[in-house]
Amino acid sequence: MxxxxxxxxxxxxxxxxxxxxxxxxxxxxxxxxxxxxxxxxxxxxxxxxxxxxxxxxxxxxxxxxxxxxxxxxxxxxxxxxxxxxAMLAGGRFGGHIVQGHVDTTGVIAERRQEANAVIYRILPADRETMRYIVPQGSITLDGISLTIATADEESATVSIIPHTLQQTALQYKGPGDTVNIETDVLGKYVDHLLKYGSRSATGSGAGGQRGGMSASFLADHGFM
The missing domain is CATH 2.40.30.20 (Elongation Factor Tu (Ef-tu); domain 3)
Known part of the structure; x- marks a missing residue:
């Protein structure tokens, strides 16, 4: 990790x-x-x-x-x-949980200056990845833990402070270059559990309904 x-x-x-x-x-x-x-x-x-x-x-x-x-x-x-x-068990957790498991690549569509920050707009190659990209949530670009500034149906932006730019290879990249994208693992697990819990497993060896989390389960227990 x-x-x-x-x-x-x-x-x-x-x-x-x-x-x-x-x-x-x-x-x-x-x-x-x-x-x-x-x-x-x-x-x-x-x-x-x-x-x-x-x-x-x-x-x-x-x-x-x-x-x-x-x-x-x-x-x-x-x-x-x-x-x-890899993170030491006794170390400070300054970023977010990063597995090093890339979901997709993305293309830098725009790089622009905004005061002391540099804004990058990223177009993921797999648009399905956008379901896990939430404004003010976490994302990893080329291994860098970043906060998502904005997101729409096809792209997301991140705001890079000078220190991060100077300390990473992102400083050498601009429009047309690619980055590795890893979305927040927590969002992927929740999404999978929701899908898993909504399907029946009558064709499985054990038979019956497959237990798991669903939107109705979350609503019934006060989470939605």
């Missing part, structure tokens, strides 16, 4: 490809201080496992599933990459 607070900007050193499988070697400093084989590191918001490392870089595998659902497939040598190690 991660918090969405980027620790450093790494650089892609080398890429190995075999079809939709990749092997990425990333140069870094901060995250190398205590790296071990099998560690989880969020690479542009994608939770990946360290399979090799030396004093200045680490290597991770990218599976076809991750290749198809993230912007890692477009990475080339020299690209800046947001990095965050």
């Amino acid at each position: 991660f918090t969405g607070l980027i620790e450093e900007i790494g650089r892609l050193k080398q890429t190995g490809r075999q079809g939709e499988a990749m092997l990425l070697t990333i140069e870094a400093k901060t995250v190398m201080s205590d790296v071990q084989l099998g560690d989880s590191i969020a690479v542009n918001g994608v939770c990946l496992t360290v399979v090799a490392y030396d004093k200045t870089s680490f290597t991770v595998d990218v599976t076809p599933q991750t290749y198809r659902h993230s912007n890692l497939s477009a990475m080339r040598s020299g690209h800046p990459i947001n990095l965050e190690r």
Whole structure:
């Protein structure tokens, strides 16, 4: 699990490809201080496992599933990459719950200055993702924990403070560039439970109605 607070900007050193499988070697400093084989590191918001490392870089595998659902497939040598190690159990929780499981990619449709902030408008590739994007809620873009400023049926905006821009690879991105999107895991679980509870399971081995949460259940118990 991660918090969405980027620790450093790494650089892609080398890429190995075999079809939709990749092997990425990333140069870094901060995250190398205590790296071990099998560690989880969020690479542009994608939770990946360290399979090799030396004093200045680490290597991770990218599976076809991750290749198809993230912007890692477009990475080339020299690209800046947001990095965050997995959260320590005793650490401060400064961002929000981030799994490193990308839902979809998005295209930056607009980048504009607003006083001391930079506004990014994002168009998700999968428009169904917009159901989980709530104004003033949380979202992760390329591994960065951000607050949603506005949202409509097809896009969302975030407001970036100078510190966040300076400390992340988002500073190098503008209109036409892609970002990895992970929506709030709590919203996804609630949505799934509502769907799960509204379906019958008469065709299942156990038979009868499938128990679970539903809109009527929430209303009956004072939650709606």
